[in-house]
Amino acid sequence: MTAVSPGTSAPDRDRLDADLAAAEDAVVRASASLVELEAHPGHGLLAPGGFTGISARRREETLATVAELHRDLALYRRAVATAREARGTRSRPSTEELTAADAALHGETVVVAEEAVPLQRRGLLGPTSRVTRTSADALLARMTAGFDAATEVVAAVAAVWDDVAAALGPVERALEDLWAEPAMDGVAADLRRWADRLAALRTAALTDPLARSGDTSAVDPAAVAEIEAGVAAVGDALAEARALRAGLDDRVAALTAAVDELAGAEAAAAAVAAETARLVVGPPGLPVPDRRAPALRTALREAHDDARRGAWAAASTGFTAVSAGVRAARAAATSDHAVLAGLLDRRAELRGRLGALRAKAAARGRSEDLALDALHTRARDLLWTAPCDLAASTVAVRAYQRALEDGAAS
Numbered sequence: 394m395t396a397v398s399p400g401t402s403a404p405d406r407d408r409l410d411a412d413l414a415a416a417e418d419a420v421v422r423a424s425a426s427l428v429e430l431e432a433h434p435g436h437g438l439l440a441p442g443g444f445t446g447i448s449a450r451r452r453e454e455t456l457a458t459v460a461e462l463h464r465d466l467a468l469y470r471r472a473v474a475t476a477r478e479a480r481g482t483r484s485r486p487s488t489e490e491l492t493a494a495d496a497a498l499h500g501e502t503v504v505v506a507e508e509a510v511p512l513q514r515r516g517l518l519g520p521t522s523r524v525t526r527t528s529a530d531a532l533l534a535r536m537t538a539g540f541d542a543a544t545e546v547v548a549a550v551a552a553v554w555d556d557v558a559a560a561l562g563p564v565e566r567a568l569e570d571l572w573a574e575p576a577m578d579g580v581a582a583d584l585r586r587w588a589d590r591l592a593a594l595r596t597a598a599l600t601d602p603l604a605r606s607g608d609t610s611a612v613d614p615a616a617v618a619e620i621e622a623g624v625a626a627v628g629d630a631l632a633e634a635r636a637l638r639a640g641l642d643d644r645v646a647a648l649t650a651a652v653d654e655l656a657g658a659e660a661a662a663a664a665v666a667a668e669t670a671r672l673v674v675g676p677p678g679l680p681v682p683d684r685r686a687p688a689l690r691t692a693l694r695e696a697h698d699d700a701r702r703g704a705w706a707a708a709s710t711g712f713t714a715v716s717a718g719v720r721a722a723r724a725a726a727t728s729d730h731a732v733l734a735g736l737l738d739r740r741a742e743l744r745g746r747l748g749a750l751r752a753k754a755a756a757r758g759r760s761e762d763l764a765l766d767a768l769h770t771r772a773r774d775l776l777w778t779a780p781c782d783l784a785a786s787t788v789a790v791r792a793y794q795r796a797l798e799d800g801a802a803s
Contacts, residue, residue, distance in 0.1 A: 403488035404495040412498055413480060416473045419533060423466055423540075430459065430544060435551030446601040448550075455546040458539045465505075465536045472503050472529040501526045546603070553602035556611040561595055564621045571628055574635075580627045580706055587623045594620070634705035637712065641700055644712060648693050651719045656686035658726040662733070669733045673740055674782045680729040685722040689715055739783055743790050744776050750794050759797070768793040 430436060436459070439452050479493035480486055486494075496502055505527050527535075568588055571580075598611040605611060637644060662682035669675060696711025751769060759765055772789035775782055 404491045406486065406491060409480065409491055409495055409498070413473070413476055413494065416469075416476070416498060416529065416533075420466070420470050420473055423469070423533075423536060426540060427459075427462055427466060430462075430540065430547065433544075433547050433551065434554070435547035435549070438550050438554055439547065444600060444602075446604050448601045448603040451546050451603050455543050458543045462536055462539050462543070465532050465539070468503050468505065469529055469532045469536065472497055472532070475502075476529075498529055501528050501531075503527050503529055503532060505532075550602050553605070553611045554599065557595060557598045560610065560612045560614075560617055561591060564617065564624055565591060567621075567624050567628065571624065571631060574631050580630055583623070583627050587620055587627070590616075590620050590623075630706055630709065633709045637700065637709050638705055645693070645697050645700075648712060648715055648719070651716070651723075652686055652690050652693060655689065655719050655723050655726065656684075658723055658730070659684050659686055662726045662730040665730055665733045665737070669736050670780070672779050672781060673736045674780045674784075675733075675736050676784070679736075680732055682726060682729045682733075683722070685718065689718050689722065692718070736783060740776065740781050740786070743772075743783070743786050747772050747776060747790050747793065750790070750797055754797055757797075765793070765796055768796050 439455060442449075442452065444452050476494045476497035479490055479497050481490050483490075503526060505525050568584065568591065571584055594612055594616055602611065659682060663684065666680075666682050669679070692711060693715045696708050696715060699705075699711055700708035747769070754760060754762070754765060754769070768789070772786065772793050775786040775789050
């Protein structure tokens with residue numbers, strides 16, 4: 394669209410009609426675009442405010458631009474309507490009509506501002522106000538630039554919001570599901586802590602959404618992963634509480650049986666320890682069997698009490714600790730029993746070997762061998778003395794065997 398310069402011939406009718414039709418179409422399209430802009434989620438996010446930093450400045454600029462777009466569109470619509478009215482409806486308008494319509498559409502006839510001139514800045518006959526004019530074409534260009542700038546900000550804010558929603562949405566939904574769980578007594582504080590962390594992360598990302606640059610994520614992925622792991626751990630605890638509530642009697646019965654078995658194993662280990670202490674002088678550092686079953690039985694009773702009063706998280710923790718304690722104590726009792734019983738087995742094995750060697754000496758006709766007999770007596774006395782010195786007994790049996798094999802006492 395080009396303006397008609399003063400002093401030139403009448404504007405071309407076909408060109409003017411085409412310009413006028415294009416301008417009327419621009420009014421319709423610009424109106425629709427403004428409606429769409431204000432309906433955009435990003436524009437809705439700008440309206441409440443609460444931004445900081447660069448986002449606060451860009452928000453004010455954008456809202457001011459949108460307001461200017463409405464004012465400019467109203468002026469543009471009025472200019473186009475004036476041009477249409479000046480053009481008239483005749484198929485062959487006059488030169489005056491064409492010139493007036495062209496001036497309304499392309500000339501600087503649109504008043505965009507009017508300000509009073511202060512008394513001290515005007516002469517006696519000077520104007521009392523200053524009017525700023527522009528053309529409809531310039532208005533349309535200004536609206537186009539303003540619309541582009543506003544949509545850029547609106548789209549950027551919406552993109553950050555979508556980014557935050559995508560990053561935090563799954564863990565937020567997981568938190569909501571956990572808050573609806575009935576067994577919340579022991580995990581409410583943990584859930585509240587993770588919810589506060591999540592809210593702080595969201596606030597940090599959305600108070601200055603335009604501060605980030607490039608492809609930087611609006612939220613810290615490591616922080617999101619930490620919250621997700623924490624919420625998942627709470628969910629696991631609640632799932633365990635649900636399972637515990639459904640199978641409480643079976644769990645208590647199984648753990649009671651396990652503690653009973655442990656008590657038997659610890660009693661057996663204590664008995665073999667007492668027998669070993671009476672019959673054998675063992676090496677230093679022998680295990681001293683512990684009795685953990687009574688304490689674990691008490692812990693089991695307390696966990697059961699927690700479950701009966703609905704403290705499922707505490708009950709679950711207690712039952713888990715009892716189960717782990719039984720396993721550890723059972724392993725210790727089994728190991729202690731094996732070590733201590735091994736000493737008694739060693740004593741019995743040495744006695745059996747000495748008897749077999751005595752029979753072999755008789756078979757070889759050495760029953761009257763005084764030196765050999767003295768070695769046998771030495772080994773026998775050690776093995777049949779309580780407590781038995783296993784180290785000395787082992788040496789004595791080996792000496793008797795060596796003398797028998799060599800055919801001479803040493």
